[in-house]
Amino acid sequence: MTTRRFVIIGGGLAAATAAETLRDEGYDGDVMVVGSERHLPYLRPPLSKDYLNDPAKEPAETYLHPWDWYHEHDVHVLTGTLAVELDLVDNQVILDETSSIDFEKALIATGAKPRPLKLPGGEASGVYYLRTLDDSEDLRDALREGGRKVVVLGTGWIGMETAAAARGYGNDVTVIGRAAVPLSGGIGPELGTIYGAIHRDRGVQFKLQREVRALRTSDAPGGPVVTGVETDNDGEVIPADIVIVGRGAVPNVEIAEDAGLDVKDGVLASAALVTSHPLVYAAGDVANPMNPTLDRRFRSEHWANAIGSGRAAAKSMLGQDVAYDDVPYFYSDQYDVGMEYAGYAPLAADTQPVFRGDVDGREFVAFWLVGGRLVAGMNVNVWDVSDDIQTLIRSGRTVDVGRLTDPNVPILEA
Template identity: 50%
Template sequence: MSMLDSGERDHFVIIGGGLAAASAAEGVRDAGFTGRVSIIAGEAEYPYIRPPLSKEYLIGSAQRSSIFVHDDGWYEEHDIRVLRGQAATGLSIEAHSLTLGGGGVVGFDKLLFATGARSRRFPGPGAQLAGVHYLRTVGESEALAAALAPGGRRVVIIGSGWIGLETASAARGYGNDVTVLGREAVPLQYAIGPEIGMVFDALHRANGVDLRNSSSVVAIEGSDGVATGVRMEDGELIPADVVVVGIGSLPNAELAETAGLTVENGIVVDEGFRSSHPDVYAAGDVANVFHPVIARSLRVEHWATARDAGLAAGGSMAGRRVEYMKIPYFYTDQFDLGMEYSGYGILMNGAELVLRGDLEKREFLAFWLREDRVVAGMNVNVWDVNETVQALIRDEVQVDAARLADPAVPLDSLLSGVPGGAGVTA
């Protein structure tokens, strides 16, 4: 072993440079572990949070310092070593050793994967042209902001999911012409269904976005190595000064798979974040976690899951009994629309959609019901209700759809099934 892992105390190693990694280190210490803790961060940064990269930081309303999970001194105060710019390139579970890109070797007693996910690359010609942007890292966010900030540019976004639409909002805010090309008939159709997807469709059109649904891109074209347009399947060329690709992501699970761990849509772990090897754990975007509430495994790419699961996984590494039951949560900000979502997306397909409020004004709640129980809920420009929405899901309350849809019925009264009374309305 190299000097990287010298010492007599037990050594817990966390691979990753995001929120899940930092939270796992915090969870290890909160659970009372006094041994050595190392974070192997592939980027040159201290662990940071990703949602602002497509929201506040991208539009320039947040300082760079706001994206970091902890200030630099926190790690020293908690005796946590952060190896920045050190990519993990090899893993021997049998030898309990991790090889780094620079040739160093780190030994561990327990290991946690918090390696996250990466942007899915455009599969056609032109993907490597200058002027083609992805949005996953702080460097990519800064490069995209620099490309958008001058304004007056032609921005073409491939993909009408969350990243695509948030980027479109930011690009319009900078004063650019924006075209969004989506494969689905409605933006976000796969994520939240066509009816709610149409709310986002109308929002973007009202704000000047040229939104083209059911479209198919075959190539990104360029001149002198620089992207100049996007070629459609029907032959049309859409001119572009900036091209943004937002077509999903892939879990960074190759190292785990090569080492022999069970990988199926991410690293498979139980409710305590234990992988197929008892000394190896996983949390965050890369982990396919068993949720005992729904008796299914889920891989969730949201910041709240990275935070909560990271803390829980760190506690589990340190010997704390953990049965992870947090409900997935995320949020978005686009133009004048703010939204929070809680629930189990895997249960939304085929569920009954119940709406409360005004879709046209974009002030409403949406609920997805299975067997009269809420499995997911969303509040759009309606605030201070998310805790109640989560309680409806968590407590598996049987609700009447008509009362759930009635803004005159206080939402929290549905928790006990008691009509009337004081509560949150929307």
């Protein structure tokens, strides 16, 4: 008899959203979530934002649901449990030498991990990554003392948000990056320049178009401790008590790859989030599905994708007709500047944005258009417009740029 059990490998937001959706859609078989972390599934955006910035925040405040919810909905969550093998012959998830779980269908939602710093001194004490709730708590404890010399490696969103947090605690902050402009890889040089100025206004120093050669360390009773960062600028050494590594993430594809599933920059999946095996699905940061809008594969590491793809994967597992095409969305809070971005960064990459609002006053909306159609929008300290931006992107219709950039014209009427 076929086992009536769906097993979700991974304990993050995509996993929890999938489990919730399975119950909402009426699935009455067993639902098991296997997560390697000790925590219940939680929201990741606070880890580099309000949780990192507020020492009073407790871990449970980031949880998607409390323990009671999982009991009430008969969802069995195994925390602190690593799935070591996906057996596609006997349809089992192997936990260790003596434990396994049979499944009817499986969902891989193993997320991603920080790209490691493979340099001399990279393993020293004082070097921090930010991916998990425990990482955020450890970094918060280190930053909250203030008066420390903090060096951030990377000018992406994690780098910029942790730099803001470090300054908020009164630390000296230097950001080192390969790009000429912070955040230019994500939002282009025009918007990146604005964000660079926001940080410089708060006293952050930048060392751009630099490569890091090594981390300098000193010996201590517990092992090497970081003391500085050496760059390729004639061996310049930037003093550091704390080094934050924010150089992107790589998908956790190991269990899928070992099982023989197709893998390339994530677990390859259809628009219905089905992998190369018909009983296995993928969602969240680890999934690299076909995107119906782009007509190409598109892997996203943002929290909205974890929610949207987790929901879509669950429906697909239940046999519903699914073509996952949510408009990508994320947000960022740095100092007193908040923003929301919705759209397709790959399509916007080679276009110049147009603006509505007060750019100098940092209250504006930026729009990226291709062929007269909106492909991305970013609202900075302007609220209640992201849904309209997403609707306009979905419509695919040609817009009037003059009306789009006029603050007196509703976005949907452009």
